[in-house]
Every structure is written in C-alpha cells, then in structure tokens.
Amino acid sequence: MSISKPVYVYLQRPDSGEWVTVGRYKAGRPGEGFFKYAPSYIDAGLAWGIDPRNLPFLPGTDLTAPRYQGLHDVLRDACPDAWGQALLRQEHNLPEGGPPLQYLLKASNLDRWGALAVGSSPKPPDAKMNNPGLPQLNDVVEELVALAARRPAIRPNVRARLVRTASVGGARPKATVRGELGQFWLVKPEIATDPANIPLLEHAAQQWGAASGLNFAKTVYHPAERGWSAVRVLRFDRTDRQRHMCVSAASLLQAEYPGLLQTDRWSYPRLAEELRLAGAPVEDRIELFGRMVFNAVCGNDDDHVRNHAIVYDADERRWRLAPAFDVVPNPVETPMRLQMQLSQGRFDITRDAVLTDAHRFGFTGAPEAIAYLDDLLKRITAGFDGAAQWLDHDWKQVLQERLSHQVSILSRGQSTNDRQGV
Template sequence: MTSKPLYVYLQRPDTGDWVTVGRYKLDGESEIGRFRYAPSYEAAGHAWTIDPVNLPYLPGRDWEARRYRGLHDVLRDACPDAWGKMLLQRQHNLPADAHDSRYLALAGNVDRWGALAVGPSATPSVAALSSPRLPMLEALSRELIALFERRPALDARLRQRLVATPSLGGARPKTTIQDADRYWLVKPFLPTDAADIPLLEHVAQQWGRACGLNFAETVHHALGDGLSVVRVLRFDRLGKRRFMAVSGASLLQTEYPFIGPEESARWSYPRLAEELKRIGAPLADRVELFDRMVFNAVAGNDDDHPRNHAAMYHAQENRWRLAPAFDVVPNPVEAPRALTMQLSMGRFDISREAALADAIRFGFKTLDEASAHLDALLDRIGAGFTRVEGLLSPELRDLLQPRLQDNLALLR
C-alpha cells in the first residue's frame, strides 16, 4: 500500500518564486518514506538542500525515511504538533494514531513553519501569506482560549480562521498576527497555567537579549480582565518571504517526542554544535549555542528539547545559521537540577563540570579559554537579570531570584 505522491514546494531564497523541489511517497506497509528531488529542480540548476543533514542535494536518488514512521525529518518539522493535531483531529475525525503525513497534507500552507509547502500537484500552488492584523490581538487571544476550552465561538469568523490554520508547532494554543511586514506568534495565558507563562516567556526572552544573546524579540500585553499575552517575532517570515528552517531534532537525527531512552541519549548541545559546524555555520554560532545552554541552566529552562532549537538559511550569506532562540520558558513550578539536552557526554546536570567537559566541541581552543568565557558569561547573565527583573510580577520574581543565585553558584 503506497500512498499517493505528495509534492514538496520551496519558496526560492533568491527570488521568492515557488518551485517544486521534490516528491514524497510513503509505503504504508513498511512505513518507509521516500523523497526524491524533482528532475525539473535539477534541470533549472537549483541546488538548495531543504535539509542539509538528512536530505543533501543529490539528483536522481531516493532518500529513505524511517524515523517518524516514514516521514522525513524536515517534513515532520513542517507538520503541526500537539495543538495543531488536536484541531485537525476534531475537524477531520482523525484517529489518534493517524500518520504524520496526514497532518502534513491537511494542515494547509498559509501558516506553515519555514519555506516549504506541500500539495497533490506537481505544479506549485501556494496561498499568499495572510494573517490577522495587530489590532485583532485581544479578540484572537480570547478566541484561542475559548477554542482550547472547547467553548462555543466568540467570533465565528475568527474561529473559522483558527481552525483553518493549524500548521504551527508546540503544545500551547497559538496563532500568527501581522504588524506591517513582520509576523508574530501570539500565545495567551491559559486557565490551566501554573503561572503567568506569557509574562515569564517574555521576561526570559528579554533577559537573554539583555545578555547580548540572539533571542527572538517579544512583546507582552496585559489586556482587560487579567488577560496576559506574549507575541514572539517569527524569524521565518518577513513581508511576503518565507525562509528555510530546520529543527535541532532534524539536525541531531532524532525524534521528538522521543519513543524511547535511546532517542533522548542523542539530545546533546555539543552534538548540535558539531552539526552546526557540519552544515557550514560559523564559529560564532557554536559559541552562541554554548551561551544559550548556560543561560538555560541558570534560568532553569528544562523545556530545551531539540525541537526548541533550529537553524535557518541566510540567502545573503548562502549558508545555514543558528536561528534566534525561541520558546525559552523557565520552569514555572520548581527549580530543575538538570536540562533536557546533555551539556556534555552523558551529563544533563546543571554544574560547572558538565558545562565545560565538552567545551572544545563548541569551538573553544582550550578548556582555559572556555572557563574564562563561562565566567564572563555568568557575569553578563547576572547583570542582564537586574535589567529585566522589574518586568516580573512579585510571584515570578520570588521564583527566579533564588534560582538565579543557586544556579550561578553551581556554575561558578
């Protein structure tokens, strides 16, 4: 039982035109997927690889996929996660074990992550980017909450739009809003949240930026009736252009959510640094990844799984680069003593030894150099917190201040 072909389209990094980049087919019995770059793509002289680790550009070759029950990693990146899958299950009465390729095909291309789109035709047909505008922020946020709680629509038009654009990843309700030529993810406070998660995410992102790290821009909104909303700038959108992106999970050749401990053993910051080097990212990106690892350790962000890291293609530089940090949210309940990604081989614990053991793999020449860099970074992180702590509520300040001091001590 072989599925019908699903064609993969790419918005060209140079001109913005859409081209058919390849074809995907799934063998339903073996659950092996096969992707082949299109002959027309080769004939036109295009050479952009859509996944620099798992799908290098080699014309005429079938690339097999065995992870994700036969869906290639970069196509899994373009699928919705828990929130979007739930919407599609409701809308199409899908079983809980539906193959990810079903979600890929049904999700629609308007709000999909990155620069890929899919369709049943060999000729690209992709809807233009179109998102609600910033003045609709509050109405959209309230509709997201109502949808999350399975309440009737507050605004039928907005509800229809949210249900029709379930492509985004993550477990929390979210949508995209447009302000001029920039696009923002909108994530509201949920009644089930243990703390003001939108404010916590905003402060963490601003904290990282205050330390000089490449964290995504955020804006926090405190709206009527205590509604808290964060919007996060999308790095894969600008005007009419979409930019190629690939997740850290794809770079590490691992599944997320993982299906066993053998998968989580591959979740490693040093390995991700080596993959960045392998795909041509500069040394500065590996050092930035080290700095983010340390920041997550200090802040207690143990939701640092490999799908919360990414690389994006920079057309001007003609190479892949580490994408801005996103979804950096300190644990709102307890102070973790370990991260989800390994700091060094076999070490998940928040400690100086774990942070420095594999520092050479991030590009440092010596352990002494890495140690001096770590000390200066910890000073920056501490100073950065003083610049943003005024944004915190008293409850969140009481959560993060002692954690900052404890974790700085563990890493010094």
C-alpha cells in the same frame, strides 16, 4: 495511512521568492517513504538541499525516511505539533495516534513553519499568507483561550481562520498575526491550567537572554485586557512575504520527537557538531553554548530538541542558528537537570558538565571556554535587573534566588576542569 499518488513538495526560493517544485514524496509499504529532488529543480540549476542532515542535494536518488512512520524529518518539521494536531483532529475527525503524514496533508500551506509547502500537483501553488492583523490580537487571544477550554466560538470567523492556519508547532495554544513592517508574530495566551503567568515568564526570560548578549527572538508582552494576558514572539522564518528554510534540532540530531524520546541523541555538544557540518560559523556554536548556560541559570528545562533550530540565511548563503525561542523558566521548581545533555551522558547542571565537552562548541581551548563561561555568568547576572521589571515582587524574588543559586553552582571553584585544565 496509504497514498497511491505522490505528494509534491514546493520551496519558496531564498533568492527570488519564487515558488518552485523542489521534489516529490512517495509513501511505500507501511512505515516507508521516499523523497526525490525534482528533475525540473535540477535542470533549472537549483541546488538548495532542504535538510542538510537528512535530505542533502543528491539528484536522482530516492532518499528514505527512517523515522516518523516513513515521513522525512524536514516534512515532519512542516507539520503542526500537539496544538495544531488537536485542532486538525477535531476539524477533520482524524484518529488520535495516526501517522504524521495525515497532519502534513491536512494542514494548510498558509502558515507552515519554514519555506516548504505540499500539494497534489507538479505545479507549485500560490501559497499566500492569510493571518489576522495585529489590531485583531485581542480577538485572537480570546478565541484561542476558548478553543483551549473547548468552549463554543466567540467569533466564528476568527475561529475558522485559526483552524485553517493550525500549522505551527508546540503544545500551547497559538496563532500568527501580521504586524507592521512585514513582521509576523506568534501569539501565545495565558490559559486557565497554567501554574503561573507563563506568557509573562516567557517574555521576561527572552528579555533577560537578550540583555545577556545572546541572540533571543524579540517578544512583546500584552497584559490582560479581556481576562487573559499573552506574549507575541517574532517569527524568524518569515520576513514580509518571504519564507525562510528552517530545520529543527530534532531533525539535525535524528531524534524523533515526540516519539521514543531517544535522549541519548539530545545533546548540546552533538548539536554544535551538526551546526559545524551544516556550515554555520563558529560564533553560532559558541552562541549555543551560551544558551545552554542561560537555560541552566534561569531554569528552562523545556529545552528539548524541537525548541532549537537552524534557518537559512540567503544573504550569507548558509545555515545559521535560529534565534532562541520558547525559553520559559520552570514555574514550579528550580531544575537540577536540563533535557539536553550538557556534555556526553551528563544532563546535570554543574560546572564540570558545562565545561567537559566545551571544545566541541568551537573554543580554541579550555582557557577560552572558561573565560567565556565566567564572563557570561556576569552578563546574565547583570541582565536580570532589566528583565525583572516585568515581574511582580514574588516572582522577582523567586528568580533572583534561582539566579544566585545556579550561578554559584556554575562559578569558578566548583569544577575539577578548572584545576585540571580540561
């Protein structure tokens, strides 16, 4: 895809909520793209860098895009992933395998992830949100399931709205609904090809993580009313009418996803370093360590680089680790590896792999890291009972056995690091 005109990028200011033109994107030769912060943005004294890793605030500089066929990482973050891309290809007859830029331009600003919008005018648009309300949840779930199965629309008005707002990420069918008190929820239904009740497993895992003392996104489970259950997840990039700047771990780690799957860059310790460089406090790095351990225990091996993110906190005026999301125990088997490295070159779930690079998460030394790990394993074990109330007998037994097995692997006495004081 080639474009002759610039694409203007707009930002909803984190302080006032006003929309401003933050910069412009320009495509060059095939696979080449440039972003420059707008003179009006600079003249107004604004200085929020929209991506602390790849688009730092450098006035007057054309910043190149080395990935995504010339599209900058944070703009790729604002594109839909597999589910939304499929809807846009169907709606606009787009070729499969086309550049991410086509999805950035075709996706609506109504429901993008984060606080960015794009357009053809130097003046920011009135990017209002237009999501169904929570009372329509059952209609939304039914329509999402029909879409996933490629069936005709049950409620054409609902389907049209779902297609117009197909901007959020992920591979599963999903949509956003407005809740009470200005909340926005991501709704994900059970689908016919699921090997288990995935919405229920996700809800149980999110509840389990929160009960373990970790910062997990709030979820609500909806039992099947018209044949399909669903989970709704509170969006951390929205508070009422205010959108919050977000950047994915894929962008922070400069790891194109999906794409070449450069798993050498998929690393929890490296992500902890990026949190430090972005200005997040040390407690966020330790929180990330805790999530790594929780994923190992519950068996969430879908912990890829688009399932972690940072969000800008306007009150603190700094980037923070976003709440944990998309945490789902593997429904088929107990994994022995994660998708992200636990330490350099180590994907295996062992106590050694967990502790070898623990210093990179901000612990003052090996004793603090070891004490935190052992205490966390106790909290994860204690937190299971509360989450297990959502599961039937068979799944409760499966995850209980997985918990016992994984905790035994990660517990004291299994690591040479404990003996060597590493």
